[in-house]
Amino acid sequence: MRFKHFYIGLLGLILLSSSTVLPNNETTINLQLLTIQTEFEAGSTIILKFSASETINPILYCSNSYGSTLVSPSRIGSILSYSIPKNISKKTGQVYWKLINDVMSLSGQLNIISKQEVAVIETYIGPPSIEAGGTDYTMLVVIPTDSLDNPLPDKTLVHAKYQFLSNESLDPIKTTNIIAYKNIYSYKKSGRILVSSESLNTNSKEFTVIVFPAIPTDFKISAKRPHSYADGNQVTTFETSIIKDKQDNVVSDGTYVSFYITNDLGNSLKTSGTTINGVATALMIHPDYKTQWSIKAYVDGMAESDIIALNYNQVIKDFGTNFSKNNRAIIVGPLQSFMKQTIPDGLQVKLLVYKENKLIETLTKTSIDGFVNFNLNPNNLKNDTYTIVIKTAGLEKTVKLIQLW
Template sequence: MTTKSIYISILAFILIYALSFQNKTLKATYTLNTNKTVFIAGEKVSLEFSFSTDSDVQLYCSNSYGSLLIEPEIDDNILNFLIPDSVSKKSGVINWQLLSNSEAIKGQLTIRPKPTINSIESYLGPPSIEAGGTDYTMLIVIPTDDLDNPMADSTKVQIKHQFLDNEIFNDVFTDHGFAYKTINSYKQSGRILISSECLDLNSKEYDVNVMPAIPTDFTIKAERVHNYADGNQITIFKTSEIKDRYDNLVSDGTFVIFYITDQNGNKTQTFGTTINGMATAKILHPDHEEQWSVKAYIEGMANSDTITLDYKQAISNFEVAFSEDKRHITVGPLQSFMKQRVPDGLSITLKLYQNNSLVNEIMKQSSNGFALFHLSTDEYPQGTYDFEIETAGLTKSFTNITNE
C-alpha cells in the first residue's frame, strides 16, 4: 500500500469516528414540551420531555414539605413525569431538575391555592386584657381552601368586634397566608366579642375579658357589737368599693390583707377577698384592754387609710382559791362586763416559781367561767412555791405557798 493510500485511510477513519461521536451526542438530548408553569392546587400536574436517546432518567422535585424522585412514563420518545398529589395539592413553589448525563435541565412550578374558601382558622390571645386603652389582644386569621392551603395573598378578611354599644368592622388583607388585627381595650371593663369573615364564610365567635386596671387607694371601717375586750366577740373589717383609675370595680377575688398593730407594736393580720368590689375580714376581740391600729393593703398596688380601735377591759377582777393541801387551784368565777360568766375558752396561765426560778408554766382554758389546776406530787414535790396567775390582762401573785 502506498503512502497516499495510508493517509486516505486514516482520514476516513477519523471522519467516520467524528460523525459517529457527533451523532451519539445529538441523540443524548432532552427537550421540555410542557409550557405551563402555574397550576391550581388539586390539578393534575405533569412535565413532558421529548428525547432522542437514553430514557434512563429521573425527575428530582422539592418543595417546602420535602423532596422526592419521580420515574417517567415512556411513550414513543416522550417522557412524562406525573407529580404526585401529595406535592401538587400543596400551594407554593416546586423546584425540579431532570437528572441525566447531558446538560442539566431545571425549572420551577407554581401551585396556587383554590379560589374558593373552605374554612377559617383563627387564633386569639391573650384572652384577658387590662382596661385603659393601652393593652390589646390580637386576632390572627388563616383562611384556607379545602386542601388546607392558605388563600392567596391580598385576600380580604373582615374582622368584627363588639363591646357594650360599639360595633367595629375592620378590613384587613392576607399576607404570607394570614391576616391579623390588634384590638385595644376600652376604659370600661367588660367583654369584647370578636369574629371574622372571608369570602362570605364566617368564623366562630371569640371573647376577650377586659379586666379592671390596677386598684387605687381605698378606705376601711370596723363593725363590732361592743367595744369590750372579751376575747369572744368578732370585729368585722370592711373596705369601701375598691376601683381602678377608670372607675371600674376591681375583679372579684382580689386579695386584701388587714394588718393590725397593737399598743405594744405586735402585729397580726387577717384577710378577705373582694366581692362586687368590697372585701370583708373578721377577727376575734382581744382578751385584755387594747388599742389596735388597722391598715389594709392590696399587695404592691393599693392601700387604705389607718383606723384606730379601742377595746375596754371586760374582766375587772377574778378570784383564786387554794385547796387545803395547796395542790388544787381554782380560778373563778370569771365575770365579764355585765357580771356574766365569760364564754368558754378564755386563756388562763399559771406560773410556778421556786427560789426565784421558773419551774413551769401551765395554761388552761376556762369552762363555765372557771379553770382548775392540779399539781401532782410526782411532778411538784412538797415545798414552798410562788404562784403567778394571768388572765384577761390581769395578774395575781401568791408567795410562799407551801404544799403538802
C-alpha cells in the same frame, strides 16, 4: 516474480481504500417543550409535553420544597407526556424540572398557586385576658388556607370582627407572609371581647378575651362588732369599701386583701379576706384584755387603706381565788363578764409559781362555767413557801409566801 509483487501491491491498495469509507449512521436529536403554561392551581392535573425523536425516552426530574422525584414518560408518536405527581402538584410554590438525557437537556420551572377559596381559617388569639385602660392589647393571628392546606397568597383580604358591650367593629386586614394579624386594644371598662375573623366568605369560630380591671387604687376600711369589751369571745368584722381601679371598674372577685392589726403593746395580728363585688371582709376574735387596736389593710404591692383604731374595754373587773387541800387545790372564779354574766367558756387563765423571785412552774387552763381548777403536784412542788401569781383577762393577783404542805 514481478507479477507477484504487482498483485500484492494492488491488493494492499484495495484494502486501504475500503477501510476509510464509513457509513454515516448519525441521527439528528430533536427535543422541544410543547407545554406553554407555567402557572397552575394547586391540585390540578399537570402534564408536561415534549416533542422528541423516537430514539430517546429521557426521565423527567422534578423538585420542590417538599422533595424530589423522577417521572417516566408516556409516548404517542413523537410526543412525550410527563404527568407531575399529586404530592408535588397539590403544594404551592416553585417546581423545578429537568429532562435527563446524555446528548442534550431541557430545564424549567412551574409556579403552583393556591386555590382561590378558603376552606379553613386557622385563628389564634392571645393573651386570653388583658387589663382595662386602653394600653394593654391582645393579638389576633389569622391564617386562611385552601382545601389542600395551602396558605393563600399575600394581600388576601381578611376581616377582623370583634364586639365589646354595645360596640361592634370590623377591620379589614391583609395577609403578609401567609398570616394576617390585628392588635386589639382593651377598653376603659372591664368585660368580655368576642372576636372572630372572615375571609372569602369563610368564618372562624368565636373567641373570648377577658378585660380585667386594672390594679386597684387605695380604699377605706371599717369595723363592726357586737360590743367593745375585751371578752375573748365575740368577733369583730372588718370590711373594705368597694375597691376599684383608676378607671372606676370594680376589682375582680377573689382579689386578696390582708388586714394587719397592731395592739398598744406592739404585737401584730393578721387576718385576710377576698373580694366579692369589690368588697372584702375579714374576722378577728376580740382580745381578752384591755387594749387598743390599730388596723390597716393592703392589696399586696398595689393598694392600701386608711388606718382605723378600735378600743377594747376591760370585761372582768375582779375574780376570786380559793385555796384548799394543803393549798395545792386552787379554784379561780367566778369569772363574770360586763353584765355580771358568766364569762363564756374558753377564757385563758395562767398560774405562775415563783420561788425567791424565780419562776419554777407555769400552768395554763381555760375556763368552764366561769371557773378554773388548778392542782399543784407534790412531785413538782415540794412542801415549801412560794409566791403564786394568777393572770386572766388582763388582771393579775399575787399571793405571796403561801405554804404548801
